[in-house]
Amino acid sequence: MMLSIENLEVKYGNIQALHGISFHVNKGEIVTLIGANGAGKTTSLHSISRLPPPEAPRVIAGDIRFNGESILKTKPDQVVKDLHLALVPEGRHIFGNLTVMENLQLATYARAKGTDFEPEYQRIFDLFPRLHERRKQRSESLSGGEQQMLAVGRALLTGCNFLMLDEPSMGLAPVLKYELFRKLKQLNDEGMTILLVEQNANLALHLAHRGYVLDTGKIVAEGTGEELLGNPEVKKAYLGG
C-alpha cells in the first residue's frame, strides 16, 4: 500500500469535515474519490498534502501513512520533495504573474541543482503541445483548459510519482475534458499512481481502477470502477439515475 488513510478525522475550526474515513491507494493504481459538494473530497487531499494553516484542516484522530510511515508531522514542501507526492489543486492555482516556462521551472525548485531538466520540459511539451506554443506568455493569459494543463505539467515537474488531482475537469469544454483524462491514462500507463477527486463521477469511474464514494465526511461505498458504475445507489445519487 503506497498511501493509506486510517480512520481519519479532521476539523476546520470547530466544524468536523471528516468523520473517520479509511481508504488506500496501491502503487500504480488510479483511485477516485467521488461525492457531492462538501462531502470531504478536497479536505482529504489537503490533509494528505499537509498544507500549513490557515488553509489546512486539522487532523484530530486517525493517521495518514505513506509507504507505511505516518506523515502527520511532515511539512507540505517535504511531502512534494521527499515523498514525491504532488497535488494539482482545485482552481488550478497557477502563478499568473509568471510565464508558462517560469511556472514549470519553479516546480523544479526543490530538486537537485545542476540537473538538466530540458528532457523533462520536453516531455511536458510533448504531453501538452499548447504549453510549448505559449511558453513565453504570462500564464494568466492562458485559457482555462491551458491553465489546467499547466497545473498538471507543473505538478509532474516536481518529480512526483504519485499525483493527486482535485476536480481537474471543472470548467473544461467536453473535448478538453476527454483529452485530459486520456493524458492521465497515459501517465498511469507509464507508472504514475493517481488519486483523482471528481464531481464528474461517470468519467472518473470509467478511468479509475477503484473508487470510494464520500458523503458528508464518511465513506459510503467502495469498489472497482465497474462495481461502482453498476451500483444502483451510486447510480441514483451520482450518475443521474
Next chain:
Amino acid sequence: MLESLIQNIINALQWGSFYALIALGYTLVYGVLTLINFAHGDVFMVGAYIAFFVATFCLTVLGLPGWVALILVIPLTMILTSLVGVTLERIAYRPLRKKGAHRLYVVITALMCGLILEHANLAILGASRKAFPVLIEVQVYNIGGVTFTNLKIAVIVTAFLSFLFLHWVVTKTRIGMAMRAISYDKFAVPLMGIPLDQIIVVTFILGSGFAGLAGLLFAMSYPVLEPYMGALIGWKAFIAAVVGGIGDIRGAFIGGFLLGAVEIMVVAFFPSTFRDLISFSVLLAILTWKPTGLFGIAQTTKI
C-alpha cells in the same frame, strides 16, 4: 546657474538614496506578503544604532583604524539588522499568518512593532542622542563650483548597486521567482516543494539588511542618532514606494529618488519649512493621477 543645478541634483541623489534603500525593503515585503511592514523605518533606526555599537566597538575596544572598522561594520550591521527583521517576522507576523488573520491586523501589529522598537531603544539607551564616530575622513571636492564629498558619492553608488543586486535577485534567481510566485498565490507555493517560510525569511533578510545599510550610511552622513530618527524617514520611504508602485523593485527605487528630488527642489525655491508640505502634496497629486503608482499595474482578477 548650471553649478547650482548640478549641485542640487547631487544632493537630490544622495537624499533619494536613503529613501530608495528603505523603500526597497518596504516593497520587497509588500510584494511577497502584501504586508505593509510599518516597522521598517524603525528597523532602519535600529540599523543605525547597531552600526554605532559595532563601529564604537571596533574603534575603541579593538583599536582598529577607521577604514578597517568600516569594512567590518558594513557586513556586521547588515547581518545584525537582518536578524532584527527576521525576529519580527518570527515572533509577530508569522503567528498571525498561521492563524489566517486579516491583513488589517497584521498591519496594526507592524505599527506596534515599530513603536516597540522606538520605545525599547528609549528605555534601554535613554533619551540622550548618540554621536556616530568618524570612520572615514570626509574629503570635500570642488569641481567648477560644485561641491561634493566622497561620502555622498559612496551613498549614491551604494544605492545603485543595492538596487541592481535586488533587481537581479527578484528577476533572475530561483529564490526571486519563488518570491514573485508567493506574491501571486501563497497557497500553491508549498505544493511546488518550496518551503514557504524560508522564502519569507529570505525576503525579510534582504529588506532589513538593506535598511541596516541605509542606517549605517545615514549615520555616517548625519552623525546624530536618536530613537525617533526612523519614524519620519520611514513614512517618507513608504510613500516613495507607493508612488513608485509598491511591490515593484524599480518603483521603489525611482520613487525614492523622485521624493529626494522633489524635496531638494522645494528647498531650493521655498523656505525649508515648506519642504514636507509641498513634497507630500506633489506625491498626492501623482497618486491621484495614477493610484497604483508609476510602475504599479492594477491588480487583475484571477480567473
